[in-house]
Amino acid sequence: MKIGVPKEIKNHEQRVAMTPLGVQLLTRDNHQVKIEKGAGEAAGFSDEAYKEAGALLTDSSAEVWQQELIVKVKEPQATEYHFFREGMILLTYLHLANEPELTNALKEKGVTAIAYETMTKDQSDLPMLTPMSQIAGRLSVQLAAHYLQSPKGGKGILLGGVPGVENGHVVIIGGGVAGQNALQIAKGLGAHVTLLDVKPSVLQKIEEVYGNEVVTLMSNEVNIAQAVQKADIVIGAVLIPGSKAPTLVTEEMVKAMKPGSVIVDIAVDQGGIFETEDHTTTHDDPVYMKHGILHYAVANMPGAVPKTSTIALTDVTIPYVLKIANSGIEQVAKQDTMVYSGINTYQGYITNEAIADTFNEDYRSLSKLL
Ligand SMILES: NC(=O)c1ccc[n+]([C@@H]2O[C@H](COP(=O)([O-])OP(=O)(O)OC[C@H]3O[C@@H](n4cnc5c(N)ncnc54)[C@H](O)[C@@H]3O)[C@@H](O)[C@H]2O)c1
Known part of the structure; x- marks a missing residue:
């Protein structure tokens, strides 16, 4: 699969969604990882380290967003919404209940949006958080x-x-x-x-x-x-x-x-x-x-230690990036409750009941769409 890792553009966000080790694990399984130049710099990961791990580097964020699976840390910002397109898989923290415009953009463009924070085996255990x-x-x-x-x-x-x-x-x-x-x-x-x-x-x-x-x-x-x-x-x-x-x-x-x-x-x-x-x-x-x-009262405390946070985040996310890249999103969603529960929008529908309720929108059960 072709995977893209953009540079985070949210204010004060210095984490990056993948370490060079993550890139290595993906390229070892014959996937292609395109990462935006400088994406890991603030977290202490150089472009050189990513290149050595097998990533392709580019100056163009548009090129990164053209990949099939986009792996990020924070929710896309308004200036990134125009990159959304049908069939794109997006894996990131989304917190859609606070983001009506983003929810709409993901839905309208038919993005498969997987939110780290709703990935769970049972409601009390949120391993990505x-x-x-x-x-x-x-x-x-x-x-x-x-x-x-x-x-x-x-x-x-x-x-x-x-x-x-x-x-x-x-x-x-x-x-x-x-x-x-x-x-x-x-x-x-x-x-x-x-x-x-x-x-x-x-x-x-x-x-x-x-x-x-x-x-x-x-x-x-x-x-x-x-x-x-x-x-x-x-x-x-x-x-x-x-x-x-x-x-x-x-x-x-x-x-x-x-x-x-x-x-x-x-x-x-x-x-x-x-x-x-x-x-x-x-x-x-x-x-x-x-x-x-x-x-x-800082709401994103882990941002103060982006290197530790990036490694800790990648440790828990990479197994799912690998699963999706190896088997495709539909297959994994059918077999893996963590990925299934993480999918908030799919084929133009909101597939998370709580988010649909928040916005008084139609909810579609993912199992009926898959
Ligand atoms: N500011 C940040 O950067 C940042 C980073 C990570 C997590 N958080 C937040 O930290 C908070 C805690 O997260 P967590 O993962 O430890 O949650 P958790 O579910 O593991 O723990 C929450 C605890 O609060 C207890 N609790 C509930 N009501 C209580 C009450 N009235 N009095 C005392 N205890 C009560 C629960 O019994 C539970 O033990 C969450 O709001 C989370 O979003 C903030």
């Missing part, structure tokens, strides 16, 4: 520790303390993938950690791993208020699949925190859990101060 939550979770504590330093506006404490000086206190709300990864780094840096979740099974699992080293609490208004007041760092890592994040930390609770403390809301991409969050921030200007508390 897991690596990004792992990265965001680990980054959250690392970043917050940085902003606790006084030149950054923080209260001037070292998270791990030193002998004779108490260590800092991290409160993590939400103990799923991002929360557990935040916990791992917070413990590694020597912090006191309190983790809250609504699921007893999550709290139990954490207690089994960390014993008394971590305080686990049921997530409710009273426990959140008490924990947040004592915290130097509060991490928001809640997810209610398919819903906007609930507001769990009120303005009053934030006001009760000590000045120079740091909030990192990983869940900001779903609306955030802090009432004091009035806007998302970017990597260029990641924090703002409100009630004396530093708020970090």
